[in-house]
Amino acid sequence: MDSSEPAPAVRLDAQQFDWALLRGFLAIYRAGSVAAAARSQQLQQPTLSRQLIELEAQLGTRLFERSRRGLHPTAAAEQILEHALQMEEAASRLSLRLSARREQLSGTVRLHTTQLLAGLLVPEVLPGLLAARPGLQIELICGDAPPDLLAREADIGLWVAEPPRPLDLVCRRLGEFQIQACASPAYLARHGEPKDLAELLVQRHRLVGPDKLPEMRRWFEQVAPELNRAHFVLRTDDKAALLQALKAGVGIGFAASYLVGPGTGLQRILPALPLPQLPLWLVTHREIVSNPLIRSCFDGLAEDLTRRL
Numbered sequence: 001m002d003s004s005e006p007a008p009a010v011r012l013d014a015q016q017f018d019w020a021l022l023r024g025f026l027a028i029y030r031a032g033s034v035a036a037a038a039r040s041q042q043l044q045q046p047t048l049s050r051q052l053i054e055l056e057a058q059l060g061t062r063l064f065e066r067s068r069r070g071l072h073p074t075a076a077a078e079q080i081l082e083h084a085l086q087m088e089e090a091a092s093r094l095s096l097r098l099s100a101r102r103e104q105l106s107g108t109v110r111l112h113t114t115q116l117l118a119g120l121l122v123p124e125v126l127p128g129l130l131a132a133r134p135g136l137q138i139e140l141i142c143g144d145a146p147p148d149l150l151a152r153e154a155d156i157g158l159w160v161a162e163p164p165r166p167l168d169l170v171c172r173r174l175g176e177f178q179i180q181a182c183a184s185p186a187y188l189a190r191h192g193e194p195k196d197l198a199e200l201l202v203q204r205h206r207l208v209g210p211d212k213l214p215e216m217r218r219w220f221e222q223v224a225p226e227l228n229r230a231h232f233v234l235r236t237d238d239k240a241a242l243l244q245a246l247k248a249g250v251g252i253g254f255a256a257s258y259l260v261g262p263g264t265g266l267q268r269i270l271p272a273l274p275l276p277q278l279p280l281w282l283v284t285h286r287e288i289v290s291n292p293l294i295r296s297c298f299d300g301l302a303e304d305l306t307r308r309l
Helices: 021-031 033-043 045-059 075-100 113-122 122-131 185-191 196-200 213-224 240-249 294-309
Strands: 065-068 070-071 107-113 136-142 156-159 169-184 205-208 232-235 253-257 276-287
Touching: 021 033, 021 045, 021 075, 033 045, 033 232, 045 070, 070 075, 107 294, 113 122, 113 136, 113 240, 122 136, 122 294, 136 240, 136 294, 156 294, 169 185, 169 294, 205 253
Parallel strands: 107 136, 107 156, 205 232
Antiparallel strands: 065 070, 156 276, 169 253, 169 276
């Protein structure tokens, strides 16, 4: 469509318009095809196609143009997109408020955190959390990308980063943990322990570290610009794989303080290095924090994790 042409007026009879059809419209707009949108909505493709045809009939205009690369939104589609997004957000908020009205202290709470925290720190607090709440079930979701709490991808998030700060999030900073240089006792027995950064580089110790992790890359650039990719015998941003490689004696690396020390298989070295400190945040959505079960879990996690940090 020529962008210089005015968009056709969208005809709407509010009494007859089916607002439910906008959900399918948003799915198609985001996916770029009816087939992909149908999969995301767990619908049959013909069903979603009929919904699009019905929506276009009710609006009196075409919403998508077909091409070899998929569907492209028309100017009319762009006109109604903002309204559809507002309705989707309003529906999500209503769902959250209805959920928050449930007064029982039993049910499932979905906790989202990183893979490493889920495997090493969270299990330590779960026994006490579950023992104090007999009707509670935890659904543990792992991933480095923060979830959309408004869309109920999770009820509570445990994040190792500054959370986004819209007004609808309740955020509690639990504390900080220090990144430490470390290695396994077996590696240090074979290769010796460097006394400072210069000795670490001169003796060509085997380094294990992140590939693209922003926090550590910034630290390398500021404190140790002479370090480059060639110094690392293993690079990975998979924190679980990195931790196991360090314990196996692959080389010297960097890990959170709660992962280093007696009984962990890792020994701290180079304590004078000015390594970064990372904050730990507990986050939930303002619309559901009044839910007694979620509030109880939020407060219980905050108390126990703060004490450990």
